[in-house]
Amino acid sequence: MLLLTLDRSRPEPLYLQIARQLAARIESGALGPGEVLSPTRLLAQRLGVNRSTVCRAYAQLQASGHAESHAGGYTRVRERAASTATTPAVATAFDWQAHLHSPMPQPKPAPVAGDGDIDFRPLAPDPRLAPVHALRRAMKLAVADDAASLLDYPGPLGHLPLRQWITERMARLGAPLTADSVMLCNGAQHGLDLVFRTLLAPGANVAVEAPGYACANALIAQHGANPIGVPMRDDGLDLAALAAVIAQQRPAALYTMPNFQNPTGITTPIAHREQLMRLCEAHALPIIEDGFAEDMKYFGRAVPPLKALDRQGLVIHVGTFSKLLFPGLRVGWIAASPTLIAALAATRSTADLGGSALPAAALWQLCASGEFDRHLRRLHTEYRRRMQRLIRATRTWLTSEGVRCSVPQGGYVCWVEVDGNRIGGHTDEAELIAALAAAGVLVTPGAGCYPTGHTPASTAFRLSIAQVDEAAIERGVQRIGEVLRARRP
Structure with a gap:
């Protein structure tokens, strides 16, 4: 040997x-x-x-x-099969479309923003605010500290110092954790994929918010499970409707965004969270809490995450650095029961052997040096101004009867609902989105934020301030108001 x-x-x-x-x-x-x-x-x-x-x-x-x-x-x-010995003179491309049993529908290409367009669609942080120089220093420090380890296969849970920093961060939010209850992943979307792959059997039901995060719904469906929509109210999920879904559909899990929900911007109050936890505890229903923008609160008091209220280990908290720093680094985390973390690590080990250690080590350098917190304070200052401008603009330009806008306490998004019966009788959402695009304003259509088969209650669209400055926010909302007024009889 x-x-x-x-x-x-x-x-x-x-x-x-x-x-x-x-x-x-x-x-x-x-x-x-x-x-x-x-x-x-x-x-x-x-x-x-x-x-x-x-x-x-x-x-x-x-x-x-x-x-x-x-x-x-x-x-x-094991004796592994050798490559094909003979190759035809003219290679014929393999027909993957015919080979795939149930190919996923291909998304339509999104319109490209023109020079004069105001694009309210991106949800990634503004690259103009990124701490690029600090990242460069952090990368150098990480490599200088332990290059040999960082360039080898990482452990399945990821870079230990960063995991320890995350546990300290979560403890300050009221959720005490240990390092073995945190696993790093390649962004929140990868974390959700690991959770769904580990928890969901084909044909399982998952309770989701309606409207909610479209990519989570697509991911659930891709794993052969069924997203079951639960209506959103002003204070979060309709708990009576959720209780009915639990009784009738027997979901395997609940997926929810309690803070600055995408696409509505709603933050659920503490009383609602406590009721939600009691309901899920009574039915032993696991909760997948998407904390994609947990740190982006600008107004009012912070509300503890569901993980802080978790008495039975039901909550799986998924976090990410993508919405605060650099989406391209692809570093997120999952906080859950150590037993589940071990199962998630086993799921992951068969796919990528633990990912890449260098980005996580560089992020830990940013966090340990205090640069992350300084950057977060700069983001709060900038996005607080942007969100205040957005709220003022909607109250100025979208005051027509039949138009309703959410008032977010943080995050990046605002939800606009349009009652077509009061705006000239036009209820076709695609037509409205096209009219806004013609006016130079690009928004995210609301229909795509609902699970397949769920009929939206109204025409709606999402506005994101992630990459739009204050002046463009004002001009964009003014244009939206002009389009809606022009549609009145």
């Missing part, structure tokens, strides 16, 4: 270290097809680990296709 080296100071589990090194030997040809790997008991004795650790390593090798088990309990290097 070739020499294996284990580093117990690293966060990477020992079984993954064993599997990774054996896989490298197989890939290099040092271990050939059919060669028998050491018996688990013998290898465990040589390495000074439990036999179960070696068994898990061998299972990982079998899952990755490097090894296979045989009668008698031996594990051998």
Whole structure:
């Protein structure tokens, strides 16, 4: 048996270290097809680990296709199929469209903003506000501190110092956690994918907000599950409607955004959150809490996340740095019961072996140095002004009877509902969106924010101030008002 080296100071589990090194030997040809790997008991004795650790390593090798088990309990290097020996003179592209059983519908390409257009669609933070120079310094410090570790496979839970910083952050929000109850991921969307892959069986139902986050609905459907819409009220989910969905549809989980909900901007009050928790606890219903903009509160008192009210370990909190710093770094996290975190880590290990450590290490440098908090204060100052301008503008230009706008306490988005019966009788949302685009204002249509089969109560659209400055906000809302007034009889 070739020499294996284990580093117990690293966060990477020992079984993954064993599997990774054996896989490298197989890939290099040092271990050939059919060669028998050491018996688990013998290898465990040589390495000074439990036999179960070696068994898990061998299972990982079998899952990755490097090894296979045989009668008698031996594990051998697997003979993998060689490439096709003959190649036709003219290659014919493989017909993936015919091969896919149930291809997902392709999204229509979004209109490209012109020079004079005001684009209220982006939800990523304004790149003009990004702390690029601070990130450059943080990257250099991260590499200088521990380049060898950062360029190796990370542990399945991710960079430990950043996870510890997140636990301290969540503790200040009222949610005490331990490092083994936090796992880093490649942004919130990846975190949701891991949660859905781990929790949902094909055909399962998931209670979701209606209107709600369109990409979450699409992701649920992609995993063969069914998003079941629960109407939104001014204070959050309609809890009576949710109780009916629980009784009739037996959902496997609830997906919700309590703070600055996308697309409405609603923040649910503490009393509503307590009632929601009691309802879900009574039915043992797991809650997937999307905290995509948890830190972006500008007005009023902060409300603790659902995770802070979690007495039974039901809440799975998904957070991200994408809406505060650099979306391209793709760093988010999942905070949940350590038991579930372990299951999520196992799900992930078969897909990407833990992601990339360097972005997380650089973000930890930003956080540990205090630069993240300084940047957050700058964001609050800027976006508080933008949101105040948006609220004033809607009260000035969208005062027509039949137009209703949300009043967010933070975040980036505002929801505009239009009662077509009071605006010239026009209720076709696509027609209204096209009229706004013709006037140089691009918005996110409301219909796409509902699960398939759910009929929206009204024509609506979302406005995002993420990448629109104050002057453009005023001009854009004024144009919207002019379009709506022109549609009156």
